[in-house]
Amino acid sequence: xxxxxxxxxxxxxxxxxxxxxxxxxxxxxxxxxxxxxxxxxxxxxxxxxxxxxxxxxxxxxxxxxxxxxxxxxxxxxxxxxxxxxxxxxxxxxxxxxxxxxxxxxxxxxxxxxxxxxxxxxxxxxxxxxxxxxxxxxxxxxxxxxxxxxxxxxxxxxxxxxxxxxxxxxxxxxxxxxxxxxxxxxxxxxxxxxxxxxxxxxxxxxxxxxxxxxxxxxxxxxxxxxxxxxxxxxxxxxxxxxxxxxxxxxx
Amino acid sequence: xxxxxxxxxxxxxxxxxxxxxxxxxxxxxxxxxxxxxxxxxxxxxxxxxxxxxxxxxxxxxxxxxxxxxxxxxxxxxxxxxxxxxxxxxxxxxxxxxxxxxxxxxxxxxxxxxxxxxxxxxxxxxxxxxxxxxxxxxxxxxxxxxxxxxxxxxxxxxxxxxxxxxxxxxxxxxxxxxxxxxxxxxxxxxxxxxxxxxxxxxxxxxxxxxxxxxxxxxxxxxxxxxxxxxxxxxxxxxxxxxxxx
Amino acid sequence: xxxxxxxxxxxxxxxxxxxxxxxxxxxxxxxxxxxxxxxxxxxxxxxxxxxxxxxxxxxxxxxxxxxxxxxxxxxxxxxxxxxxxxxxxxxxxxxxxxxxxxxxxxxxxxxxxxxxxxxxxxxxxxxxxxxxxxxxxxxxxxxxxxxxxxxxxxxxxxxxxxxxxxxxxxxxxxxxxxxxxxxxxxxxxxxxxxxxxxxxxxxxxxxxxxxxxxxxxxxxxxxxxxxxxxxxxxxxxxxxxxxxxxxxxxxxxxxxxxxxxxxxxxxxxxxxxxxxxxxxxxxxxxxxxxxxxxxxxxxxxxxx
Numbered sequence: 001x002x003x004x005x006x007x008x009x010x011x012x013x014x015x016x017x018x019x020x021x022x023x024x025x026x027x028x029x030x031x032x033x034x035x036x037x038x039x040x041x042x043x044x045x046x047x048x049x050x051x052x053x054x055x056x057x058x059x060x061x062x063x064x065x066x067x068x069x070x071x072x073x074x075x076x077x078x079x080x081x082x083x084x085x086x087x088x089x090x091x092x093x094x095x096x097x098x099x100x101x102x103x104x105x106x107x108x109x110x111x112x113x114x115x116x117x118x119x120x121x122x123x124x125x126x127x128x129x130x131x132x133x134x135x136x137x138x139x140x141x142x143x144x145x146x147x148x149x150x151x152x153x154x155x156x157x158x159x160x161x162x163x164x165x166x167x168x169x170x171x172x173x174x175x176x177x178x179x180x181x182x183x184x185x186x187x188x189x190x191x192x193x194x195x196x197x198x199x200x201x202x203x204x205x206x207x208x209x210x211x212x213x214x215x216x217x218x219x220x221x222x223x224x225x226x227x228x229x230x231x232x233x234x235x236x237x238x239x240x241x242x243x244x245x246x247x248x249x250x
Numbered sequence: 251x252x253x254x255x256x257x258x259x260x261x262x263x264x265x266x267x268x269x270x271x272x273x274x275x276x277x278x279x280x281x282x283x284x285x286x287x288x289x290x291x292x293x294x295x296x297x298x299x300x301x302x303x304x305x306x307x308x309x310x311x312x313x314x315x316x317x318x319x320x321x322x323x324x325x326x327x328x329x330x331x332x333x334x335x336x337x338x339x340x341x342x343x344x345x346x347x348x349x350x351x352x353x354x355x356x357x358x359x360x361x362x363x364x365x366x367x368x369x370x371x372x373x374x375x376x377x378x379x380x381x382x383x384x385x386x387x388x389x390x391x392x393x394x395x396x397x398x399x400x401x402x403x404x405x406x407x408x409x410x411x412x413x414x415x416x417x418x419x420x421x422x423x424x425x426x427x428x429x430x431x432x433x434x435x436x437x438x439x440x441x442x443x444x445x446x447x448x449x450x451x452x453x454x455x456x457x458x459x460x461x462x463x464x465x466x467x468x469x470x471x472x473x474x475x476x477x478x479x480x481x482x483x484x485x486x487x488x489x490x491x492x493x494x
Numbered sequence: 495x496x497x498x499x500x501x502x503x504x505x506x507x508x509x510x511x512x513x514x515x516x517x518x519x520x521x522x523x524x525x526x527x528x529x530x531x532x533x534x535x536x537x538x539x540x541x542x543x544x545x546x547x548x549x550x551x552x553x554x555x556x557x558x559x560x561x562x563x564x565x566x567x568x569x570x571x572x573x574x575x576x577x578x579x580x581x582x583x584x585x586x587x588x589x590x591x592x593x594x595x596x597x598x599x600x601x602x603x604x605x606x607x608x609x610x611x612x613x614x615x616x617x618x619x620x621x622x623x624x625x626x627x628x629x630x631x632x633x634x635x636x637x638x639x640x641x642x643x644x645x646x647x648x649x650x651x652x653x654x655x656x657x658x659x660x661x662x663x664x665x666x667x668x669x670x671x672x673x674x675x676x677x678x679x680x681x682x683x684x685x686x687x688x689x690x691x692x693x694x695x696x697x698x699x700x701x702x703x704x705x706x707x708x709x710x711x712x713x714x715x716x717x718x719x720x721x722x723x724x725x726x727x728x729x730x731x732x733x734x735x736x737x738x739x740x741x742x743x744x745x746x747x748x749x750x751x752x753x754x755x756x757x758x759x760x761x762x763x764x765x766x767x768x769x770x771x772x773x774x775x776x777x778x779x780x781x782x783x784x785x786x787x788x789x790x791x792x793x794x795x796x797x798x
Contacts, residue, residue, distance in 0.1 A: 072419075091568060180308070
């Protein structure tokens, strides 16, 4: 595995993978940064408001972002016509494991930055209310889990179809459907994996008064069952992707 | 010569199932838009105008530039793979004609998408939302304005896909552009940013006319951005050595 | 001596099509083996099965004296170098970086990269991105990748594809002398018979998935006995004489064409023609080139 991982890193050279990984959090930074409420505005618990915004932004950006990462990771082999040589040099298992590891590393980086950005923005804006560490951690874990699940599903599509177009289109449609599911009755959002950021989120808009225009944000209970389901989905997609790599005839 | 290019590019697009996307996104937008409208009748009281914003909001903000990004990336993919660049640039065709052919093909597809969005809007308005009468003529105007505003995004995405060999990255850049456009429009500097022109044109997030009295500026901005992107494309196609 | 490659009843079926049908290869060690067949004969599929890239529907592959299983496959392949169909190469990396990836995966020291680059004459272009390579350069890079680590067995699919005449000559010299220089066995496929004639010692001919012939090139050439051309002064007198002896002769361009005959029969036929007063001037033997042998072999299959 170390040798295979080293090969993956060599292939990533000059592909500007890091830049692409950083692009996603950058967009989050700009978006949330512009939309973040001011301290004296009509938002109660602005820090919670920030963490409430995060999942909605994620639901739009992440499906496409993960599609970009996954297709680039696999497409490099197709572009170089390399599988038939690689399979004589290394086992398919080590190739897949190395790709999955590198992919996971990229997704982890993005998830860490996403949470860090939300925290940094809140601190920079001088929000007074504090968010309990457990909720921050939960937010990070949920974001990571859903992103990994999305990444694995896109990787599966990229391997099966050897063409980035369908995988990307699924990401696009998924983002649209996921975003919309946030505005649907809560039960619908349980059936839309791309939008799982939103039902998993432990932050809510507690109340919005149309007259005073005061928005109150709060917190709610964690949803461990849904989180577990996301992890199961992620594992399943990885397993299917692994099977696809193993069975694919060159 | 241009016509030949156009026919070739047209055939490319029809040869692939990519048109499914052009059909699916408006349908999904229409379904959710109508549903959301019906759920929020208390707040959304402008009837046809409110339904319009529900149908077109997310489409204009984010998914239009992404859709255009996917089309543009697809049209350049064949040149990027297999060293077709040499073939293309050696053909007796002006490079800008090639770029324009792609532009027109995507424009055609976007026009069809816009018409589909409008058709679904009218259908849902009558059949599901039971709105009285017919939609105001202004919504048709919004539609056409959207196309005028959005056409420079087509040129920009084609430029990005031409320069960036990756298929997926320009698509994400389109999404990022859509986000930036949304922010620009909300800060009032919508006319200064190509991605924002589409949203402003389609009047996607407000019932009152956003462009009242600003048509001149809007059209000028549209034209200027297009001219800039076409000039850049021409420059890059003719000056750069073919690095296949 | 154990053959380096041996297959038994190797088959590959795709749906209704038998791409490879009961192929039995025996490649002796230290030779250059030419695997010849027209396009679509099943050469690439067979070679992919040799490398374990494609699972045989039936049959067995033995590589380097051992039956190839999932467990020992990579260990065996570590001692081989291969180039199948089009050459591999990441377009965004330089030639050198591509070789580094392959060398690292193979466990070959980086110094070997300089050696193979010299051999394929790409040392000057090592720092250019493969995306900018010409077809010939990419082909040479693919061969360089196969040569890394000085493998015991080279399996190359149309290695001279895309090379210019000078390049083809260099490649041929390289491959022909490889067994004596490094002791390696070279398994080359091609549909260019002229090439094979100059390179191979052993040949295997495949068509429509079936082996038509396997053996030393000389044995094949022994089958190359062709027609005889008999030039006489008065052909009209010769023809009846030959017909009387039961020798079918054709008159072409003022000369008689006789089918292949054993020496005794030939001598008797010529005697008969001379006795008939036709005036024997010249008797030449036409040797079939490898191409003609090949065509006649493959065409007899098709007549089936």
